Amino acid sequence: MARTIFKDNKGRTLREGERQKDDGRYEYRYRDIYGIMRSVYSWRLTEADPQAKGKKHCKCLRELEAEIKKDLHDGIDTFLSKKVTLNERFDLYMKSKINLKESTALNYRYMYDKYVRDTLGRLNLADINKSKMTTFYITLITEKGFQPITVDNVHTVLNPVFADAVVDDIIRKNPCTKAMETVRAMPGWNDPHKIKGMTCTEQRKFVNCMLSNDCFSRWVNVITVLLGTGLRISELRGLTWDDLDFEGDGCIHITKQLIYRKWSDGKCYNKVKSVKYTASERTIPMEPKVREALLAEKERQKTLPHRNIVIDGYSDWVFLNRYGLVLSPKSVNDAIDSIISKYNAAEKEKVSNEDEKPKLLPHQTNHMLRHSYCTRMIEKCCEPNSGIDVKIVQYLMGHNDAKTTLDIYADVHEEFVKQTMSRFAGEIYLG
Numbered sequence: 001m002a003r004t005i006f007k008d009n010k011g012r013t014l015r016e017g018e019r020q021k022d023d024g025r026y027e028y029r030y031r032d033i034y035g036i037m038r039s040v041y042s043w044r045l046t047e048a049d050p051q052a053k054g055k056k057h058c059k060c061l062r063e064l065e066a067e068i069k070k071d072l073h074d075g076i077d078t079f080l081s082k083k084v085t086l087n088e089r090f091d092l093y094m095k096s097k098i099n100l101k102e103s104t105a106l107n108y109r110y111m112y113d114k115y116v117r118d119t120l121g122r123l124n125l126a127d128i129n130k131s132k133m134t135t136f137y138i139t140l141i142t143e144k145g146f147q148p149i150t151v152d153n154v155h156t157v158l159n160p161v162f163a164d165a166v167v168d169d170i171i172r173k174n175p176c177t178k179a180m181e182t183v184r185a186m187p188g189w190n191d192p193h194k195i196k197g198m199t200c201t202e203q204r205k206f207v208n209c210m211l212s213n214d215c216f217s218r219w220v221n222v223i224t225v226l227l228g229t230g231l232r233i234s235e236l237r238g239l240t241w242d243d244l245d246f247e248g249d250g251c252i253h254i255t256k257q258l259i260y261r262k263w264s265d266g267k268c269y270n271k272v273k274s275v276k277y278t279a280s281e282r283t284i285p286m287e288p289k290v291r292e293a294l295l296a297e298k299e300r301q302k303t304l305p306h307r308n309i310v311i312d313g314y315s316d317w318v319f320l321n322r323y324g325l326v327l328s329p330k331s332v333n334d335a336i337d338s339i340i341s342k343y344n345a346a347e348k349e350k351v352s353n354e355d356e357k358p359k360l361l362p363h364q365t366n367h368m369l370r371h372s373y374c375t376r377m378i379e380k381c382c383e384p385n386s387g388i389d390v391k392i393v394q395y396l397m398g399h400n401d402a403k404t405t406l407d408i409y410a411d412v413h414e415e416f417v418k419q420t421m422s423r424f425a426g427e428i429y430l431g
Helices: 061-074 078-082 086-096 102-115 130-142 148-167 175-184 200-212 214-229 233-237 290-304 329-350 365-382 392-395 402-411 414-423
Strands: 017-022 026-031 037-042 250-253 257-264 268-274 281-285
Touching: 026 061, 037 061, 086 102, 086 148, 102 148, 102 233, 102 257, 130 175, 148 175, 200 214, 200 329, 200 365, 214 233, 214 329, 214 365, 233 257, 233 329, 250 414, 281 392, 329 365, 365 392, 365 402, 392 402
Parallel strands: none
Antiparallel strands: 017 026, 026 037, 250 281, 257 268
């Protein structure tokens, strides 16, 4: 049976599924991947048609039709992508991630609710393309003054939401991927994952400044353990005395972490949680200096106010502040800042010549000390007959794979390259 031929008000023959309504709008009717009849509309039939006066700019019907046919051919749910918002998709994604640690899930929700939900989150998935994502990321930097690490954290939350939508055939491409590549290629972008620890010389200056100033004496044990073990600050805070085995050479058993943050009940407090990854549960041999620091800390606690701090059934914490309370990450960072400020102030005073630049220590945090530890261990790998390889360093760091150890935590400093190459001078055959 021959189909009925329809024409528009300009006398143009319309294709199968196309109609022109009484108000002048063009309609294309089709069945989606589930066989349900759907419609899309436009005020223009072809790209050559002018935009309708007083109407919102829109794609022409033939362009929408071509996109729909391509999506139907590839099994993409075009209709759903135009109806589901990013907010709805994020909420669905979070419900499906039942294995996420509570702290990780809370971080994801916090980042999303603070930076995405009331802006990009209100758009339909079909309306979010690479250009919109790029603009969103750049706006966070240029208008809100975000640091690369914050933008990268937002991307970490959004990327898997779009990736899941691609897997579910709701959208064709993940707009986050190319958008983040564009942002990372911008001038002045610093890779937030490439945190620079200290060089060997900088670390020596840092430690010597700490040891030579009595005002830092109460921080010596904490910082010595951080630099000598590479522990995460949450792992260090989570140490209890039964985690330490001083027999023989001694070792530290990492089995838990102590985290302070706002939890799902809206309150901020300390909570004992399992280690970050399965690989993070490990046993670290004590360096002699680390052993001394831990024993010294045990003696120091005898002078502190006695408080039986019980958190989730655990007590006898290894590191306490001067009030006998569990250590806070901020106080450790403040102590590191003070040591660096002390050293840099003294260094500036030494330089009398205006043309001479003082060799200042870079900004550091407790997490950056972990990077310094990893870098020292990788440097040991390069020494002949050291007996240390990358897999050992990966274990000590508590990483799931060596790629994280090498690509994110270990730094190659110019100072070390020069020292290493000087040992091999003349050993490369050049004819």
